[in-house]
Amino acid sequence: MRRNTKPYWIKRITTLCNRWYVEHFIRPQFDAAGKYVEIAHPRHLELFGRKIRIGDHAHIIAATDNKIRLTTWSGKQGQGEITIGNYCLISPGVRISAARSVHIGDNCMLAANVYVSDSDWHHVYNRIRPFRCTKPVVLEDNVWLGEGVIVLKGVTIGENSVIGAGSVVTKDIPANVVAAGNPARVIKKINPQRRMLKRELMFRDAQHYYRNQDELDRYMLANNGWLNWLRSVFFPNRND
Numbered sequence: 001m002r003r004n005t006k007p008y009w010i011k012r013i014t015t016l017c018n019r020w021y022v023e024h025f026i027r028p029q030f031d032a033a034g035k036y037v038e039i040a041h042p043r044h045l046e047l048f049g050r051k052i053r054i055g056d057h058a059h060i061i062a063a064t065d066n067k068i069r070l071t072t073w074s075g076k077q078g079q080g081e082i083t084i085g086n087y088c089l090i091s092p093g094v095r096i097s098a099a100r101s102v103h104i105g106d107n108c109m110l111a112a113n114v115y116v117s118d119s120d121w122h123h124v125y126n127r128i129r130p131f132r133c134t135k136p137v138v139l140e141d142n143v144w145l146g147e148g149v150i151v152l153k154g155v156t157i158g159e160n161s162v163i164g165a166g167s168v169v170t171k172d173i174p175a176n177v178v179a180a181g182n183p184a185r186v187i188k189k190i191n192p193q194r195r196m197l198k199r200e201l202m203f204r205d206a207q208h209y210y211r212n213q214d215e216l217d218r219y220m221l222a223n224n225g226w227l228n229w230l231r232s233v234f235f236p237n238r239n240d
Helices: 008-029 199-203 206-220 226-234
Strands: 038-040 045-048 052-054 059-061 068-072 081-084 095-098 101-104 115-117 137-139 177-180 185-189
Touching: 008 038, 008 045, 008 206, 068 081, 081 095, 095 101, 101 115, 115 137, 199 206
Parallel strands: 038 059, 045 068, 052 081, 068 095, 081 101, 095 115, 101 137
Antiparallel strands: 177 185
């Protein structure tokens, strides 16, 4: 479809159903989940394992053709864990796998198809026993990973840093830089003295933010009629 023909009340009912599904079927799968966790297409978010935690005002955008997977594994080194902070954005296709620890700070943004893993999963010479090659991964506050970024074991990415699309991060990246490439290297510095608008700003007044989102939906979909929407579902044309 070229445009959204859905009436406002269909969108509203869909949103309420999603929130009910999240509260009853998704939230219990986390060891801890903060307030106002918003998940688009929650049936396409998959969690496996224990010790998976997420903070307040998280936005998780799964897609019907591109699932998000958060996975922890247990072994002789203990139970892996994934911790995601407040105000984070997780985009379609993100995969996070932990045999020891993946820690993601506040205000972080993970673009589509990002992969973060704290393990090689098998040794080069011993490919029978998994989980022997693990080191914790840390994304400090306000890190932004571009589309298709791969972050490997033992990496720490410093506060405010940005990793360019398609990069493979094999070593630590300092704070306040832009890094890109395979392997990723610093290509630009970010001025930490300059004012930076972080995702938390949107939720300073959370009720106001969500009310505005609803009013925007009401405005954008106001002229969409029921009959035209049903027609577009079963008999779409070029105007749709």
